[in-house]
Amino acid sequence: MSLDGPTMDERVPRDFETLRATILDRRESLPKRIAQIAAYALDNPDDIAFGTAASIAASAGVQPSTLIRFAQQLGFDGFTSLQQVFRERLRERNSSYDERLQALRAKAEGGAGHRAIFDGFVAAASTSLNDISRTLDDAHLEDAIALLAKAQTIYVLAKRRSYPVATYIAYALGKLKIRNQLIESAAGLNAEMISFATPADAVIAISFSPYAPATIEEARTISEQGVPIVAITDSAFSPLAQFAKVWFEVAEADFAGFRSLSATMALAMALTVGVGEKRRDAGRKRKA
Amino acid sequence: MSLDGPTMDERVPRDFETLRATILDRRESLPKRIAQIAAYALDNPDDIAFGTAASIAASAGVQPSTLIRFAQQLGFDGFTSLQQVFRERLRERNSSYDERLQALRAKAEGGAGHRAIFDGFVAAASTSLNDISRTLDDAHLEDAIALLAKAQTIYVLAKRRSYPVATYIAYALGKLKIRNQLIESAAGLNAEMISFATPADAVIAISFSPYAPATIEEARTISEQGVPIVAITDSAFSPLAQFAKVWFEVAEADFAGFRSLSATMALAMALTVGVGEKRRDAGRKRKA
DNA sequence: TATGGATTGGAATTATTATTTCATATTGCC
DNA sequence: GGCAATATGAAATAATAATTCCAATCCATA
Missing domain, CATH: 1.10.287 (Helix Hairpins)
Known part of the structure; x- marks a missing residue:
């Protein structure tokens, strides 16, 4: 180790990537316990960012003093300044x-x-x-697809901003030869359309704040008929969420007053194609 | 505030979203300084996650004790446990x-x-x-927006896969109070609708290979009436391109047999909002 | 405008946490 | 195998930070 006095101008890694590279570089030449904490740091950067010296040391199976020595070997003047780098990393990722x-x-x-x-x-x-x-829950996706795949007819329910998604779902379901019914507002026959739905069917309902009252009303009616609903909405407090068997929370970024639809679209397509696949698989099994 | 003893089972928000909702909910009823720190917390969640009580209080312009009172009002037993929620949020995002x-x-x-x-x-x-x-041409964008901004009525023309984009354009134009007409196939009145268009209007036409014959036919008819067309399509050889005054080539990646719409959507929104802005500017100038 | 209760600021106190120190163990080298 | 240099563990200490407490202030109400 360098024994130079305080005048030495050793380069201290300021950003995470440099730090990482430095650690990887010196990995071979590090003493056992220091290497241990080094490995832990690269494997669990979040713990370093938020933990205390004592808690991190315990998780890594070393003494707190070792952690500090590790920081000092890298040129920091203590654990605290090393930790800053790990915190900065989290901060930047998000911001x-x-x-x-x-x-x-x-x-x-x-x-x-x-x-x-x-x-x-x-x-x-x-x-x-x-x-x-990042946020989509695989289990929800599986559940939703299973639910929709069993349906005789899939009803698609969305107005206004969400309507384009509904039309795309209807288009894709049609191409996959899956029976579906888009609930449009144009002809004013929604109530009748909805009354045809039975518990053997299913609904994909899409609505974002401010929730179109018609969508909510129709979702309520149809769920009271016992028809299972898969909802795509933007918050746990959405009225849609309470009627739904499975619901997805999709947070779309907005710009110039218009929210993106890209995430919703991706999810919608995954549901649609997922249902198509599941049906094909089920069909194969039945024949075999 | 509740003065119940330690047996009370007040629900403490454990996750950030619940916490956020709780704060928003009580916002009105909070004392001035507490409200101040509440607003700061929601605006600068990262600072809460990383800072110390003293540093955060200073940034928010309050005393550390106020910060602790804020945490306690929310049901936490101190600043530290409140901070955990903010840290957990970063951690989850990242992990x-x-x-x-x-x-x-x-x-x-x-x-x-x-x-x-x-x-x-x-x-x-x-x-x-x-x-x-990478590929969008700024000049084309400007041209298209200029052309559409002059139009009395904007006709929106798309079928099948492109239809969702058309409905979104129509929705957005409507919200911006720009007169528009979606050419739908449902009622079978397309020919009549189209015949109303004049050279003072304009068309946004969207079609991708395999081009819907109806879209092409209608685009031809309408262009023969002297109505300028802005086209969004996928190749220079697209039949739409030849009718258009301005056209955009958009290459959408596909998956499982379905093409994405995200790029087309982004372009469509830029056109729509661009027209809205241009109109506003023109309106201001005319008044001045 | 006087009064009680709630709210706030600021310092004192307590708790937690980083760091240092020193004794002990380990390793490499002759 | 013995010696020096290095590394490690554990507890003491120093620093930092959270929390509490109390006096001052503000605000609503009579």
């Missing part, structure tokens, strides 16, 4: 996308041409896709 | 990212569940967004 969107919003407001608007919508869509990738 | 990667790896190895389908659609959407970001 980068949001900040980008905010910057774009500001640019668009400042009248920076229409390209800025376009970029904003692209960014909003990307953000939404990222979010849903 | 699920890793989990996603692991899930993808698992999928590659063994029997792909329905999650794989979902990931596929997300990937297709992301790819499409990336592509269009």
Whole structure:
């Protein structure tokens, strides 16, 4: 180890990636316990970010002092400054996308041409896709697909902003030869359409705040008929969630007052194609 | 505030979303300084996660004791337990990212569940967004917006797979109070609708291979009436391109036989909102 | 405008946590 | 195998941070 005095100008890794590289680089030459905490740090960066020296040391199976020595070997003056790097990493991961969107919003407001608007919508869509990738619950997806695959007819229920998703679902179900019924408002025959649904059918209902009253009303009616509902909505407090057998929370980023639909679309397509696959599999089994 | 003894079983928000909802819910009834720190907490959740009581209090412009009172009012026994919720939020956001990667790896190895389908659609959407970001021509965007902004009525023309985009455009134009007409196939009155269009109007037409014959036919008719067309399509050889004053080439990635719509949607929204802005600006100028 | 209760600020206190120290163990080298 | 250098464990200490307490202030109400 360097024994230079306080004048030495050793480079201290300031960002996580550099730090990671440094650790990996020196891995071979580290003493046993230090190597142990080094491995732990790279495997559990979140724990380093939030834990106390004592708790981290315990999880990693070393003494707190070892943790501090580890930090010092890397050029930090203590555990606390090492921890800063791990915290900064978490902070940046989360903020980068949001900040980008905010910057774009500001640019668009400042009248920076229409390209800025376009970029904003692209960014909003990307953000939404990222979010849903992280938050979607696999089990819910399986449940929803199982439920829909059993249905004789799939009713698709959505108005206004969510309506495009409904039309796409209806289109895709049609292409997959799955019987479905889009509940449109145009002809004013919704009540009759809904009355045909039975517990052997199923519903995909989509609604976001501010929830279209008609969608909520129709969802209530149809659920009272015993028809199971799969809902796509934006919060646990959504009125749709309470009628649904399975519901998905989708948080879409917005830009210029319009929310993205990209996450909802991806989920909708996954449901649709998932149902198609499940039916095909079931069909094969029955024949065999 | 409740003065019940320690036996009371008040529900303490354990996850960030519940906490957020609780704060929003009580917002009105909170004392001034507490409300101040509440607002700060929701606006700067990362600071709460990482800061110390003193540093946070300073940033929010209150005393540390106020911060603790805030936590206690929410049912926590101190700042520390409140902070846990904010930390958990960051941790989850972050860890699920890793989990996603692991899930993808698992999928590659063994029997792909329905999650794989979902990931596929997300990937297709992301790819499409990336592509269009790179390839979109700013000048075309400006031209198209200028053309549409002058129109008395904007006709929106799309069938089948592109139809969801058309409905979203119509919805957004409506919200922006821009006169528009969606050309639907349902009522079979398309020919009449189209015949009303004049050169003072404009059309947004959307069609991808295999081009819906009806869309092409209607686009031809309407362009022969001298109505300018903005087209969104997938190739220079598209029949739509030849009728259009301005056209965009959008390459959407596909998955499981269904193409993404995310890029088309982003472009459609940019056009719509761009027109809205241009109109507003023009309106201001005219008044001045 | 006087009065009681709630709210707030700021310092004192307590708790927690990082760091240091030193005795002990381990390792590499002659 | 013995010696020096290095590494490690455990407890003491120092630093930092959370919490509490009390006086001052604000606010509603009579």
